[in-house]
Each structure stands twice: as C-alpha cells, then as structure tokens.
Amino acid sequence: MKHSVLKIHPADNVLVALRDIKQGETIQFKEDVFLLKNDVPAKHKFTTTNLQKGDVITMYGITVGKAVQDIERGSRISTENIVHATDAFHQSTKKNNWVAPDVSNWQHKTFMGYHRSNGSVGTANYWLVVPMVFCENRNVEKMKEAMLEELGYKAKGKYSSLTHKLKKAYVSGKDFLADDFNIDVLEEEDDDAGKLFSNIDGIKFLTHTLGCGGIRQDANTLCGLLAGYITHPNVAGATVLSLGCQNAEVKTLEAEIAKRDAGFNKPLFILDQQQTGKGSDFISLAIKQTFRGLAEANKITRQPASINKLIIGLECGGSDGFSGISANPAIGYTSDILVTCGGAVILSEFPELCGVEQEISERCTDEKNAERFMHLMKTYNQLAENAGSGFYMNPSPGNIKDGLITDAIKSAGASKKGGSSPVVDVLDYPQKVNKQGLNLLCTPGNDVESTTAEVAAGANIVLFTTGLGTPTGNPVTPVIKISSNTKLYNRMQDIIDINAGTIIEGEETIEEAGERILDYVIKVASGDIKVCAVKNEQDDFIPWKRGVSL
Incomplete structure (x- = not known):
C-alpha cells in the first residue's frame, strides 16, 4: 500500500x-x-x-x-x-463535454453469444418456467422436481455428500459431530455432465408472491417484468402457468411481450389450469410442452457478436467505505469503454443517487430526461417520507460499520458505477432498455429487487460490486461479483469473482482494473468462465411490488 x-x-x-x-x-x-x-x-x-x-x-x-x-x-x-445532508438540486442539462476513453483496443472485440431474431444477443441460453400468480408456485415446483435431475441439470452437490457422511456416522453409532468433514474436499458432481440438451444452459423455475390480491397496478407491473424475462436475450423460450382468474391476466402479459418485441417468435407455451382441469393433467401437459420447446431451443448455438450487443447492469450490495474509490469507479470505467464501443449500461438503485441529482441531471442529453429523472427521485423520496422513512435511512448497519455513515456518502460512491458518460435515457420500472449508452432505471436500493429489474430491462451481464460480501445472483443473467478490498476477496472466494482491492493497495489504477473487468466480462459472455453465482445456483428473483423499498 x-x-x-x-x-x-x-x-x-x-x-x-x-x-x-x-x-x-x-x-x-x-x-x-x-x-x-x-x-x-x-x-x-x-x-x-x-x-x-x-x-x-x-x-x-x-x-x-x-x-x-x-x-x-x-x-x-x-x-x-x-x-445526512445534501445540496439543493434543480433540473438542468448542460452542453456535453464528455471525453470518451480510448477504445482502440476494444472496438473490434467480439464474444460468442446466442443470436435472437430481434437482433439481440444472449450471453446464455435458458428455458424459463414462470407462474402468472402465486397460486401456481406449487405446480412450478412439481415441474422442477420432475425435470431437472432427469434432464441432467441437477447434479449431486457436496452438501449432499456431507449429509450422506453424517447420516452414515449417525447410523453406525459414531459421534457424527466429532468427524471433521471438510466441505471443500468433498466431491461435487459436474453439473454439465449428462445434460440431454447440450445447448441449453438450464431450465429456470421462478416463483413469486404476486399476481393477485394486490392492486391492479402491481399485477400489470408483474406482467411487464415477466415479459422482460420472456423476451430477454438469454432466454430461449418459456412456459407460463396461469390459474385463470388472477389479476395478472394473460392478455396483459401478451401485450407487454409485444411492446418489448413486436416480432416475438420464441417458443412460448401459456397454460390455464382452470381450463385444463385436473392438476395432474395440467402438470403433465406443461412438462410435455416444455420438453418440446427445449428440443427446439437446443438447435441454437453460440456465434460471434460485437461487444456492442452487451447490456451491462451496474449493481452494488453490501457496500463499504472502499466501494466508492475502488470497485465502483473501476466498473464505471468499464461502463465508459462499453458505451464508447456502442453498448448499453444500466444504473439503477435510485435511493442511492441521493445527493448526486444535480450532477446526473447535468449529464442528461436532453431536458426531457433531466425532468423525468428529477420527478422520479422526488416522487420516490416523498413516498418514503410519507411512510415515515426517507432516502437518509438507506445505509444498513453493515454500511455504517464499514464507513458509509450517511446516505449521501453511500450515494456519492455508488454513482461512480455509472462512469462519466452522458445519460441517454431515464426508465421507470419495469421498462426495457432501447438506447445504446448509459440508461437510468428507477429501482429500489434492495440488491435482489434491483438486479431482478435490471435483467428485465435487458441486462445480459450484471457487474455487482461489494465491500462486505453478498451471494446475490440471477436466474438467467451471469452476475459478476467484484470486491472493493482484497481481504474480502481472500475470505469469500466462493462468491467473489474479481478483486478490485488492488486499487486500494496501489497495484493497479482504476483504468487498468476497468479494462481487466471488461476482459473478464467478454469471457463470461462467451461461456468460457462460469461465475460464482451461476456455480452456486444463486437464482435470486424478487419482483418489486411498487412501493417504499430502500
């Protein structure tokens, strides 16, 4: 140092x-x-x-x-x-004088991805099974139970091996707790061995608690979110389970799909349980249809694509006092390179932009986006205050313990994830990215809710910085974890992919770290590297029930 x-x-x-x-x-x-x-x-x-x-x-x-x-x-x-205290802000844009980074080493780079008919490119190839309403969660789980292991997507993990050893010790009358079974040396089966469909990375069975019983706006927003996943470039096709009477109607989902992809032509099976009848018949039909879709989707293979087809979500969680000076500015530089090469990035977590409103407003390319950003920030904060909270209550006990003692300190560092490029669009949840460049997406600061939303908006890679450590992942998009400090990287290597603590120690500049991260992104996007969250099957999926969530 x-x-x-x-x-x-x-x-x-x-x-x-x-x-x-x-x-x-x-x-x-x-x-x-x-x-x-x-x-x-x-x-x-x-x-x-x-x-x-x-x-x-x-x-x-x-x-x-x-x-x-x-x-x-x-x-x-x-x-x-x-x-906590911040400066007053007002809507403003100013002439853009951004100096783009030198991308001569990057502009012709490619990755191996899955090309979709709408021009998007996936970094993975998943089949999706989703319920329209929480009433269908049990049927989703039954499909999961029936299909994953049989199709080669459920390997015997080391934790099963540990349980097996403990069971044997117990049955033989030994003191099973006296035996020191090191989890790191227990064997884990290759989760790619025995896959029937070699070009399908996995079948992802999502469950949630929404779809009915709430306000209609929540149901409509859920349809938009699910449409974002169904049309996502990392998704080959989907099976949708509907009860038939819920607020989240199939016609709304279909309209949201068309809004995001007018020429949508992926395999899509929408089943209605009340129309089908017996539960056993319904699940059997869903499995048969899904199997047919998998066989079709398995025909697609990875092909070269320009890195301008990458849409990177920028996320942080379990942040610390080093996040804003190492990992966040590092992925900010990664972001600037990708934007200059014609790609897109998403900066979300609006409660963590408190205090930098003026700077971000001035980066907007037009008055409309500046006005929209200001409106969303003010409305969101007012809702929080009406509930007896506010953006000032955003830092968690862990944030405070490790140096982020006000929301403004946390936000000033968190905003560095977005680099310094112009803001080309301001989106409200659950809208989709349609412009190349830096996009703002209104989401909570909640790690999983925000990551879930970024992927629905089109992120086919997520860069996730952390100073304290968090396992957050996503069902269909690789989430690359970047530590702000070397101590964390060494302590939690089973969930951290990249160490940006080298910046703190003076071993690397922000720019050097940013380029190293982009090189890693390209390898992940090509399927050459499987990130920790994917290895750990960290399939976090929490739709934001629009309300106060910091």
Whole structure:
C-alpha cells in the first residue's frame, strides 16, 4: 500500500483511511500533518479542518453531511457527530463535454453469444418456467422436481455428500459431530455432465408472491417484468402457468411481450389450469410442452457478436467505505469503454443517487430526461417520507460499520458505477432498455429487487460490486461479483469473482482494473468462465411490488 490516506476530491474536508490508524498517530498528506484525535478504522474518514456545529461535510466534491457538534481537526466522523445532508438540486442539462476513453483496443472485440431474431444477443441460453400468480408456485415446483435431475441439470452437490457422511456416522453409532468433514474436499458432481440438451444452459423455475390480491397496478407491473424475462436475450423460450382468474391476466402479459418485441417468435407455451382441469393433467401437459420447446431451443448455438450487443447492469450490495474509490469507479470505467464501443449500461438503485441529482441531471442529453429523472427521485423520496422513512435511512448497519455513515456518502460512491458518460435515457420500472449508452432505471436500493429489474430491462451481464460480501445472483443473467478490498476477496472466494482491492493497495489504477473487468466480462459472455453465482445456483428473483423499498 503506497499511502495511508486518500483525498477523493480537492474540495473535500475529510480524508479516507486506507488502513487502521490509531489515536495519537501522526499522518502526513502532502504538506499537511494531522494528529489523530481518535482511532480511525480503514474505510472511515477524519476531518482536515476544525468544524463547527452546522458546518457541511464534503466528499467527492459534494455535500454528504452536516456536523451536529463541533468537530476537531483530525477527528473521525461518525453517526454521533454528523447527519445526512445534501445540496439543493434543480433540473438542468448542460452542453456535453464528455471525453470518451480510448477504445482502440476494444472496438473490434467480439464474444460468442446466442443470436435472437430481434437482433439481440444472449450471453446464455435458458428455458424459463414462470407462474402468472402465486397460486401456481406449487405446480412450478412439481415441474422442477420432475425435470431437472432427469434432464441432467441437477447434479449431486457436496452438501449432499456431507449429509450422506453424517447420516452414515449417525447410523453406525459414531459421534457424527466429532468427524471433521471438510466441505471443500468433498466431491461435487459436474453439473454439465449428462445434460440431454447440450445447448441449453438450464431450465429456470421462478416463483413469486404476486399476481393477485394486490392492486391492479402491481399485477400489470408483474406482467411487464415477466415479459422482460420472456423476451430477454438469454432466454430461449418459456412456459407460463396461469390459474385463470388472477389479476395478472394473460392478455396483459401478451401485450407487454409485444411492446418489448413486436416480432416475438420464441417458443412460448401459456397454460390455464382452470381450463385444463385436473392438476395432474395440467402438470403433465406443461412438462410435455416444455420438453418440446427445449428440443427446439437446443438447435441454437453460440456465434460471434460485437461487444456492442452487451447490456451491462451496474449493481452494488453490501457496500463499504472502499466501494466508492475502488470497485465502483473501476466498473464505471468499464461502463465508459462499453458505451464508447456502442453498448448499453444500466444504473439503477435510485435511493442511492441521493445527493448526486444535480450532477446526473447535468449529464442528461436532453431536458426531457433531466425532468423525468428529477420527478422520479422526488416522487420516490416523498413516498418514503410519507411512510415515515426517507432516502437518509438507506445505509444498513453493515454500511455504517464499514464507513458509509450517511446516505449521501453511500450515494456519492455508488454513482461512480455509472462512469462519466452522458445519460441517454431515464426508465421507470419495469421498462426495457432501447438506447445504446448509459440508461437510468428507477429501482429500489434492495440488491435482489434491483438486479431482478435490471435483467428485465435487458441486462445480459450484471457487474455487482461489494465491500462486505453478498451471494446475490440471477436466474438467467451471469452476475459478476467484484470486491472493493482484497481481504474480502481472500475470505469469500466462493462468491467473489474479481478483486478490485488492488486499487486500494496501489497495484493497479482504476483504468487498468476497468479494462481487466471488461476482459473478464467478454469471457463470461462467451461461456468460457462460469461465475460464482451461476456455480452456486444463486437464482435470486424478487419482483418489486411498487412501493417504499430502500
């Protein structure tokens, strides 16, 4: 590690500790020398000037908090001495002076993907089984039980091996807990061995709790979300189970599919249980139809595609005080490269854009998008406040413990995932991406709800940064996990794919890390690398029931 502290922006009045600093330790930064008034753990910040009650805290060049008491120079900022605060903002766009990165090494790059008739390209090839309403969840599970193992998509895992060993020890009268079975050395069957359909990556059986009983807007939004998955480039075809009387009507789903893909021609089977009759007949019919669809979808193979066919979702979860200075700006640079090459990226999690509204508004390419972004932000925050909360309550206990003590600090770092390119479109959930470039998508900060929405919008790869560690994945899109620090990467290698802690340690620049990440993305998109979330079958799927979710 080359330095002990970092100043993110010249206007900041705090420094970020890159290592644990003890009370009484003297820290030199350029010409300034600071005597630390208290312990400052790595990822946390201390003041560079004496602050009086009411003075603002500045990070990333913007207001991220306000002192609630006098704070002496060299003191750690915490939830005890500062509170969330942001600058006022107004709708604005300004002439775009963005300087695109040099992409001479990237513009002719290709990946091996699945080409669809509408011009989109998938990074995977899945069959989807989805219910229109929660009443069909049991039937979805019965199909899953009947099909996965028989078609070669359900291998015997190491956890089954562990249970088997414990069972044998118990039956033989041994102290089964005394035997130290190391999970890492137990065998796990190859989950690709014995697959009947070699060109189908898997059958994904999704369940949810929506479709009826709520307001009609929730049902209609669910139809839009499901249509986003059915028309997704990573999906070869789908089987849809309908009870027949639910609010989420089949005709609404069909209209949403046509809205996203007017020439939709993938294999699609929509079955109505009330019209079919007996449950056993209904499940049998669904299995037969699905098998027929799998045989058809298995005919498609990977072919070369330009990287401008990539749509990357940008996500973070379990963030820490290093996220905004390592992993997030690294994928921001990845984003800028892809945008320059003609691809698309999605920045979501609107509660985590609190405090950077002005900057993002000024990046919008037209007044309409700036106005839409401002409207969505204000409306969303007002709904939260009406419920007794607000964006200021977004940081989790884990965020706070690891240095993100106000929502504005968290948001200023989270927004770095979007790089610095212009905002070409502003979408509301569950809309689809239709423009190349940086797209904003209104979603909660909730990891799974937001990732679920980004994929419905068309993301065929998701870059997911984390400082604390989270297993989040998606049923149809590879979710690449990037750690903000090396300690996390070493500790949780079974869920983390890439380490961006090299930036903190001075081994790599943000730009170098961003290019390394894009190279990894291309390998994942081509099927050459299976990411941890896919290996772990981390098929998280939570539709956002439109309301207050931070």
